Amino acid sequence: MTATDSLSDSRPDSLSVWLRVRREVDWRSAPALERVPPGRDGFRSWCCGPVRRRNPIRAERLLAAHALAREDAARLVPLDFALLARWQREVLGTTEVPAFRTGDAYAKGGRERYGLSPHTWSDFDACLREAADPGVPLAARGARVYLDVAFFHPFSDGNARAALLTLVHVLARDGIVLPEVGPLQITRYADDPAGAADLAALIGVLNRRTMTSSSVKQ
Structure with missing residues (x-):
């Protein structure tokens, strides 16, 4: 273990922090979402616009x-790690399905450390299953699962992309397609319950933009 490793290992486990914060957030106060006629697919527009301009190969992989x-x-395929890993193979352009990480993970320049225990994988799958809980508003389920992927940090690379794909998938199961995804992609912190609730509220705002756009077209 190097001095840097020792320093990193002494940092708080942000995954444990998130699992505590996750229980504290008032998810049930999230806004209700409305189904509207199909319109602009924000994820596809993001891939075909800014992502493609920066990196055409990454854009094609994300679209796949x-x-x-x-x-x-x-x-309505049940959400679990194996499903995410199948998508992640496309995201990363690998021939093999990516495995769950085998050690602690770090993000935000090392400021957040996500620990690994014998239960991390099963805990992650349990959180993913909760994304189908009809007793929690859909906006909250989408926000929560996005943050679950971000803070469990299951893959060696591409976790932000995996988080966004998972959110899109959960909303699409209920017929919701957001017209924009760029506003969702701001830095989130594991110890911020207000930020988690704000993400659910933002999904509601974007859904209302879909409704407004649809009414204008009519």
Whole structure:
């Protein structure tokens, strides 16, 4: 273990912090979402616009993963790590399905450390299953699962993309397609319950933009 490793290991476990915060957030106060006629698909627009301008290969990989995620949503395939890993193979352009990480993970320049225990994988799958809980508003389920993927940090690379795909999938299961995804992609912190609730509220705001756009077209 290097001095840097020792310093990193002494940092708080942000995953444990998130699991505590996750229980404290008032998810049931999230806004209700409304189904509207199909319109602009914000994820596809994001891939075909800013992502493609920066990196055409990354854009094509994301579009392929998005197609899988939408197909699985239409078939109501249960959400678990194996499903995310299948999408992540497309995201990363690998021949093999990515495995769950085998050690602690770090993000935000090392400021957040996500620990690993013998229960991390099963805890992650349990959180993913909660994304189908009809007793929690859909906006909250989408926000919560986005943050679950971000803070469990299951993959060696591409976790932010995996989080966004998972959110899109969960909303699509209920027929919701957001017209924008860029506003969702701001830095989130594991110890911020207000930020978690704000993400659910933002999903509601974007859904209302879909409704407004649809009414204008009519």
